[in-house]
Amino acid sequence: MLTPQLLEELNSLWEEGERHDAVTQERRERRLNITPDTGCFLYQLARTRGARHIVEIGTSNGFSTLWLALAARANQGKVTSLDILAEKQQQAASNLARFTLVDWVELVCCDALDWLAKAPLYSADLVFLDAERTLYPAYWPHLQRILAPGALLVMDNALSHPDECRPFMAEVLATPGYLAETYAIGKGQLVILKDC
Template identity: 60%
Template sequence: MLTSQVLSRLQAIWEQGERHDAATGERAQKNLFITPDTGRFLYQLLRHANPQCVLEIGTSNGYSTLWLALALRDRPGSITSLDILPAKQQQAAAHLQDFALSDKVTLRCEDAGAYLSAQADSSVDMVFLDADRSCYAAYWPALCRVLRPGGLIVVDNVLSHAAECADFIRLVLATEGYLAETYQIGKGQFVIVKD
């Protein structure tokens, strides 16, 4: 259960991240956190679906990772979270440790394309995609292969960065066997189910 204390801690991390990003000009130094309502949305999806294998592409400082891990804290599922920036993953590791969630998440400093190519078919129940949007179309064939039937992909920032996501969204919508919809939650969530 998400207690008011946990929600307050999550809100404080988000507010601190927003202040940091407002004062930071360099993109690589920004936190780029999901919004709290996006976190609640992800939490709800995971609590309902009870996935065993969750893949997060784009750890950043681990704010979204916290929401994912909290949803699975009392369940057997686990999360693998990928990012190419070691400093951000170190901060994510500290957040997970602060919430006693380190055992739920494997942080990997690795390119998502390389990671996906090494995974077995139908081995992932859910993907949260929040990384370099220019790579999404290239990831799509591998995402289709590793996602199990009935599995979900949630893509962040599809409204706030609509132009950057447009080609990927068209590609997904043109792929037989997938149903997708955009939801006006946070910065826009594109939810894809493998039918």
């Protein structure tokens, strides 16, 4: 349950990330967190779907991971969060410990494409994409395979970075059996339902 105190703590962490990014020039060192309303949206989707296996591509410092982990805990599930940068996952591990959510998340430092290629069929109830957007089209065949029937895929930055997201969105919309809609929440959330 998202208590007022928990929401306040999450918002405080987000504000801390915003202050950090405002004075950090190097993109690799920035946190680039989702917005709190995006986090709440992800939590709602995961809870409503009853998602037990959630895959996150792009851990950063774990702000989005926290929202997904809260839903996974409520659903008696697990989050697998992938990032290629070990230092970002160390920050995420610290934040997960701060919110006592370590037991609900597996942090995997790897190339997401390699991990997706080996992931089991129909193994994900919800996938959250918030990484290098130009790589998403290469992920799509593997994402189709691992998404369970009725599963959701959410992509951040659909409205803030439309040019970078357009090739992936075009592939999704051209694939039979998938429904997609963009919501003006945070930086824009493309929500894809595997309707097959």
